[in-house]
Amino acid sequence: MNAPAPSAPVTAAILVIGDEILSGRTKDKNIGYIAEYLTGIGIDLKEVRVVSDDESAIVSALNALREKYTYVFTTGGIGPTHDDITADCVAKAFGAPLEFNDVAVKIISERAKAMGTEMNEARMRMARIPRGASLIPNTVSGAPGFRIGNVMVMAGVPSIMQAMLDAVAPTLKTGVKMLSDTIRADAREGDVGTELGAIAKAHPEVSIGSYPFFDEKLGPNTNIVVRARDPEKLAAVKAEVEAMLARIKAQMAGSR
């Protein structure tokens, strides 16, 4: 029973920056995407915050999150307009000067030329990178994101963010991947809750979630999701849940 101790989990937070999300004008599509992506590569997303385009809100959220988790991924606020203040805030949080980055200037200038537009003050804003940061390539529209310390600064436009995440992911430390299995209960949450709680209590190393859904034919139904890093423990708890569900179904059939 003495399995080798698993390596410490690699954790992460997302910081979504933007008034447009908080006003409801734009519906965020990045949180769910990054969540699924990180789970897939063995990084545990532990927290998400959404803050407005406000310096003190951004700086204090960023400092809280980067202290607490292995990685922080920010989205939004790195475009060419006055309301894009993420780079300024990240520089401030790290106490690093924000400077024109030669490589970023070159990338953005060449992109502007290729698109038949001019390199101007607004576009130059996107070349301001905190000293000590490394660039995250943007294969979609040129202007790069950047990484400083454990913070990945990415665009808010989903297609660009996704390209940046692909670019930065291979450089990240990853943990043992969290495995999961979904068991369809064919019963209501309230019918399985008590016994499911007993199984969860007996297996603290396996996370058990219960998610109600509505089945067109059967009515209220439940998905039970078991999650663990150890495949054997996962399989054992899954079997226990399935046995419990069979027992409950037999009881319910008997009581009719």
Added chain:
Amino acid sequence: MNAPAPSAPVTAAILVIGDEILSGRTKDKNIGYIAEYLTGIGIDLKEVRVVSDDESAIVSALNALREKYTYVFTTGGIGPTHDDITADCVAKAFGAPLEFNDVAVKIISERAKAMGTEMNEARMRMARIPRGASLIPNTVSGAPGFRIGNVMVMAGVPSIMQAMLDAVAPTLKTGVKMLSDTIRADAREGDVGTELGAIAKAHPEVSIGSYPFFDEKLGPNTNIVVRARDPEKLAAVKAEVEAMLARIKAQMAGSR
């Protein structure tokens, strides 16, 4: 020019509770819905946090948010299973005992009976309400949410959450509604950014956001969103932005 001072803005935060959102298994649909809803009734959503089904994470996020904003709306974790710990955590944050609420017991028992199921330990969990809280009706599936202090505790299932929000909204203090107008730039963000920044700087009382989008015909394009509570100020800034866009278009046509 001495308009009456607007009343203090009414602010809010959302606290989304649930491992399933952080694992990416479930894609949140509540943040965008609540954001739009609150904007519509004159409440400014200022922050969102998503935390896991973990007591200390929930309690500390809730305490931070309820201190800071007029209202906090939580979603998720009030079902009948062991992983539903929101009521416990809210009670703990408020230092209030968590008790079986007679009205909630009655509602949930009657619902169970009507559905042909039994009132059991799991369903009784949903009747545990912090002392001093008032119930938020759930017209969809019975088991109520609750309000304690400035915190509204709602379900995570979108249809149920929406019904609860409808039920609680008329009881909330609301501010002067934030008005907004969208101006399609027909130009790239980088082409308008410098002048737009100058307009924003000259009108700190009007919030100006710039949001790139891709137009199938014209390619990269920009929506400029102006937001203010005062309709006259909004109209004045909108006119300034439109004049600026006309000027830039003329320049660009001239330079071809």
